[in-house]
Amino acid sequence: MTIAKKIARRDVLKGMGGTIATMAGAVAMPAIAQNAPVKIGILASRAGTAAYIGENGLRAAEWTASRINATGGIGGRKVELVVEEETNARETLERARRLVLQEKVDCIQGVYSTGVSLPMAPTLEDMQALTIFWDGTTQDGVKETMPSPRYVFKSTDNECEAVMASLLVAKHLKGKFKRIAAVSPDYTYGRNVWTAFKALNKKFGIEAEVVAEQWSSFTQLDFTSNVAALKAAKPDLIFCVLGNADLPIFMRAATSAGLTDTARFVLVQAGHQHGQLKKPFTPEGTLLCYNTMYFARPDPSTIQKEFVEYYMDRFKDYPHWECERAYFSMMTYKAGVEKALAAKGGRWPGTDEVASSMEGIEIESFGGPARMRKDHVAEEVFYGGFASHDNSYDVCTLANSYSFEASVLQKPSGADFWKWLETANFPV
């Protein structure tokens, strides 16, 4: 026998052995996979400007996962969270890639910043990584980077808050102001919501002169000069888009300088800092927009009641809307998996099947009925109203809580936001 023939037979035997081993593994894998936990990667801010928001979301994700596990898991499999930090786009994407490729998570959830979600989305689509963003959908750029996603699911449009604020102003404050001013961090969302507010004022026939615009940086913590400038401009309504630590600082400075005596405030992102909007510097009548969760709503759903009690008891704080986003994402994923599982007669679904099942799914979220549209945009309920001090807390609640379905506040599938603003028939 020649050497070439010996080698050929050896190689064939090796190859056959390898194939047999692989097939044995393949037969064994499904049984092992069925007992393995469902791994969900969470991307949440842990430091800096959005740390508080990320913390809320993470706490809610952990609570939801525990609750799911206590009731049998997802399709009989326990949920395991793998947490990574959301920082800047490049680093967060690297962590997301690690979650997908090394940790082999079944789903990624989280992300707050549009500056992070926009660059991440195309890569996650290419990786076929099932992703549900908690937030991060300011209009500009979403169309380009997430035109028709298959695996990426988006949160409600960020501008819903501004549309709600505008509708409440138009309904309750029309004719009560003539001079308006804006104060906002200088970023796309801030500029978008201010532009949307002015556009809606015009649509509803509200004639108001813009007397000042103050654009701060995200890290600004001293608003003494901004307040002085606003006082000099003498507005009677101030549209405030601040939403981080800057918001309570601004309100305190404004109160100390007497600005809250002469102007009514609209706090578009009050829900981001409601635990810090203490009564002494948040006058009654201030318009507070709570986003998708108002912790003290008079008729809470059972699940919200349970969560708020847990959160306030455990953390001595008031849960904010990122909690609702985290809960919605987790439960939407669970519902999608279980729907796909049922459709497959109990066999575990693949990513494509779960993604398809999630389209159009409806669940009961903290804020009420919520759904994931077929175009992968969430629809939840938004809350807002006018501040009241008549409660037992040290922070404001709402004298009357108004709620709006996202279907009212956000553009329909395929529409352009600015054109939709002009033509939509709002309930005012």
Added chain:
Amino acid sequence: MAFANVLFAAIFSAAVLFLVTAGLQLVFGVQRIVNLTAGSVYALGAYFGASAFDWVVVRGGSPLLLLPVLAIAGLLAGQIGFVIERVLRLVYERDEAFQLLMTFAFVLMLQDFLRAIWGAQPRIMGDLPDVYGALGIGEFRFPVYNAVVILCSLSIGLLLWWFVEGTRLGHIVRATAENKAMSEAMGVDTKKVTTLIFVLGSVLGTVGGALVIPTTAASLEMPSALIVEAFAVVVIGGLGSMRGALFGAVIVGGMRAIALSYFPEMEIMAIYLVVVAVLFARPYGLFGKAVS
């Protein structure tokens, strides 16, 4: 009256900036170290001050004790300077880049320390916007506490000036800054001097942070929030000069207040136009000296 509000805001901003940069200037002036922890110790002072005041109030202390409690809290928190300086001593003889990196390492460690102890949520001092009330005439109205911060900042500046110019220890510090080797030859324990200066620089930062906390919030973004303006102050005033810190703070605080009132979208540009102009006219700042 509108101008009075703007002027008061400018002076307040300048006072806060001076409190932040005084420590930075002191350390660089003597040790030639760009102490990046200045912002972090400022934040530490703010968090510690807020917690100290909460502790006092919970035990029945009067809210009127705000100022002394914060001042003492700032002094106590500033002792962290001993720890930082002890570690920095390991790299004093090495290239300046190592010293810079070491202080940056402390910035990162302090960030995590602040988050671990106080969490991610900003700390605001409860219901205290007007604990000392507000004063004003007509439309010109200001919180008394803000005026107190301005007075404290001036007092600290005067104390520092007296220390450096009018005390024996201050003369020793200046001599060490001018010529360390000669000072050692004259019997000065320069290790103790550098430790003293670094701790004093840290105390200035923590006291500053503690004093301003009622007007702001202690948050994890405090260190980075100050860097932009502190940098402008230091470049305008001149690195290592306390007089420079004062003038730089006044210029930056004033430019900021004026820009926000008349050209709000050019706030940062206005400040940095001044920086560029100063660099052209006096590359080492208004009161700085060439560093050998």
